[in-house]
Amino acid sequence: MRRWNGWGDETTHYHLPETSFQYLVERVGDATGYPDATLEDALEAVPSSRLPAHPLIKTEAIDRLNHARGQSLPDWLELRSGPIQTYPDGVAYPTSDSQVQELLRFASQKGFHLIPYGGGTSVVGHINPLKGETPVLTVDMSRFNSLLELDETSRLATFGAGVCGPDLEKQLNERGYTLGHFPQSFELSTLGGWIATRSSGQQSYYYGRIEDLFAGGHVETPLGPLDLLPVPASAAGPDLRQVLLGSEGRLGLITRATVRIRPQPEVEAFYGVFFHDWPSGVEAVRQIAQARLPISMARLSNAQETDTTLALAGKDNLILWAKRGLNLLRYGDERCLLVFGITGEARLARLARQQVMEIARQHGGLFTGTMIGKTWRKSRFLTPYLRNTLWERGYTIDTLETAVPWIQTLPAAQDIQQAIHDAMRPYGERVLVFAHLSHVYRDGASVYVTYIFRRTADPEQTLRRWQDMKHAASQAIIAHGGTISHQHGVGLDHAPYLLAEKGEVGATLLHGAVHTLDPQKLLNPGKLIEEARDVAE
Ligand SMILES: Cc1cc2nc3c(=O)[nH]c(=O)nc-3n(C[C@H](O)[C@H](O)[C@H](O)COP(=O)(O)OP(=O)(O)OC[C@H]3O[C@@H](n4cnc5c(N)ncnc54)[C@H](O)[C@@H]3O)c2cc1C
Incomplete structure (x- = not known):
């Protein structure tokens, strides 16, 4: 069964050994796993529904709770510490176009808002009902599944x-x-x-x-x-x-x-390469992308992310030996790990691997075969469960991302990380920040930043700290001409920064499209376009 207040299935856990927690204690301090709000508390807090009755609409508390929040950090704070500020007034699970049309007709007639809902994995507040007088219906699309x-x-x-x-x-x-x-x-x-x-x-x-x-x-x-x-x-x-x-x-x-x-591809494999430092890794990855080599993915971690990934991998002895070996080969503390994948036809894949290795070697890359790649593949969908494990021990982990032209990748990554550190400094707190390039293009790459910090006893205080870090990082992204999101979207959390990216005319164009198709503002108000602009029309 899906967790109501965390990531994924209740039976899946990401185990971390004590040494991994020790790593965090040394970098951000010892943390306390404050108790969570209970499911009973959350269900009890669901207010009565303001929606008129309709055979397609369910108003049970559990449906409304399960569709109240996504996976952003503010969402987690509300779900796990409470209180949840808003709930949808009802949830519908349509199974046909005509049922969706009926829900739209009913919303238009009765004047309520309607939020389309997929898997609820948004990390930027896309599916959250806003506070206000107007009732909200969440439309869960999961029955359209064949x-x-x-x-x-x-x-x-x-x-x-x-x-x-x-x-x-x-x-x-x-x-x-x-x-x-x-x-x-x-x-x-x-x-x-x-x-x-x-x-x-x-x-x-x-x-x-x-x-x-x-x-x-x-x-x-x-x-x-x-x-x-x-x-x-x-x-x-x-x-x-x-x-x-x-x-x-x-x-x-x-x-x-x-x-x-x-x-389905004939072959698929993932490989690990170490570079002496981040700039040489970035240069190699840029050349690989610009040579248009048929790789399927390239993820280049910076030195801090490489170190943290090894520390949180939970394989102490293996990592110890790997680190000794790397040090002997003079891949010291600044070493950076590239995981790249090759997918497709066997003949082309062999050729692509050789060409990638050749470019990597020119930049000091140390090819380590498939072991790291296999581990990455095995844990690629397990990693989100780490958030549950860290939370339970008092640590919060969040990510943010952008995409910039190649010329900006190094300075942007540097300044975004620095901005996060600086924003936490007034609180006298440390934050562990690291980055990787995740998606590469001919003209640039996405910069993906992860940060881990301690929760406080007061969830409001934790939220304020997160808001300060998020704002500082967003300003750094804008200063480097980056997009406010390479893949997570705009939702609520990025809406204040969209104008800087689209400009007045661009924002007006977007606004026009939204309000031409939805003149009554029924659909998901406040997301993508800031609430103020919605209201100002
Ligand atoms: C652990 C984790 C890892 C993630 N990794 C990635 C990643 O690697 N790459 C990435 O791109 N994103 C990632 N995300 C973000 C998120 O998964 C994506 O934004 C995803 O596309 C959201 O899909 P969803 O079905 O969960 O949509 P929801 O969260 O339910 O909704 C997102 C938005 O889409 C709208 N919507 C949903 N379904 C429909 C529909 N049928 N019609 C109209 N509108 C609809 C909603 O109204 C809402 O505005 C990650 C999130 C988490 C929590």
Whole structure:
């Protein structure tokens, strides 16, 4: 069963040995695992529903609690420490376009808000009901979960948009195909959510981001149904698929999506390479990306992330020996780990691996074979469970990310991390900050930053600290000309920074699209576009 106040399935745990906690104690201090609010408390706090009765709408407390929050840090604070500030007034689980149309009609007639909900894995407040007088209905799309059509000639598959990662892949794998979209939230996130947030999978270098995979689909909007033709390319004016991508539930409910699939790869392997330091690793990865070598992913950790990854891997003896070996070979404290993947045809994969290794070697790279890559693959969807384990011991872990041109990767990564440290300093607290380049492109890369700090007895205080770090990091991102999000989207948390990225005219254009399709402002208000702009219309 899914955890109501944390990540993933209740029976899955990320075990950390005491030495790993000791590592954190040395870097941020000893922490206290303050007790969580109980499920009973949370259920009791669910207020009575303000929605009029309707056969498609459930108002039971458990449904409303389970759809109240996503996975952002403020969400976690409310779920685990309480109180949860807002709940949806009801939840609907439609199974057909006509039911979605009926919910939209009912919302328009009665004047309530409607939040499309995929897997609820948003990390930026996308699915949270806002405070206010207007009742809120969450529309859970999980019943739209089957493969509806498979066109093997064109390699196109049409799915119900509420299908989650494992169910989608299972239905394709059984027929010899894959979508290859593997965000770290794969276990719970859905196709509709990926489209609505412009998600990026870990192997997007090979398979493409969701915008490369999304060929067309069907959307129920307040103005009526919208069909997006699955054509390979088009010069028929601006591409409306691009308008839907990243629309964050504000333009309509995606009920079906046609995606570009591939046969399952002949081979797939992941490898580890150590560099003497971060700048040489970054230079190697840039050259690999610009040579257009057919890798499937490249994740280059900086020195702090490399060290922390080894410390939290939970394999003390092995790591001790690995570190000794690396030191002997003069890969000292500044060493950085690159994990890269090769996916595809065996013949091309061999060639690609050789070419990657050649570039890596020119930059001092030490090829270590597949052991690290295998461990990465095995734990790629387990890592999010680490957040549960750390929380229980009093530590909070959060991430933020951007994408910048290559020329900005080093200074941006440096300044974002520094901004987080500086923001915590007035509290007399330390924070462990590290970074990696996760998705690489010809012209730049995404910079993904993780930070770990101690919770305080007062959740408000923990929230204030997080807000200060988040704001400082966001300002550093803007200062370096980065996007406010490479893959997590805008939601509530990034909305204040969107104007800096889109500009007045761009923001007006977005606003116009939202309010043309949704003149009554029924759908997910306050997300993507700041509440003030919503209200000002
Ligand atoms: C541990 C963890 C790891 C993550 N790793 C990644 C990663 O590697 N890459 C990445 O890109 N993201 C990642 N994320 C962020 C998150 O998983 C993505 O934003 C994901 O795309 C959200 O999908 P979802 O189905 O959970 O959508 P939800 O969280 O339910 O909703 C997100 C937004 O999409 C809208 N929406 C959902 N379904 C529909 C629909 N059918 N029609 C219209 N609108 C809809 C919602 O209204 C909301 O605005 C991660 C999150 C977590 C918690």
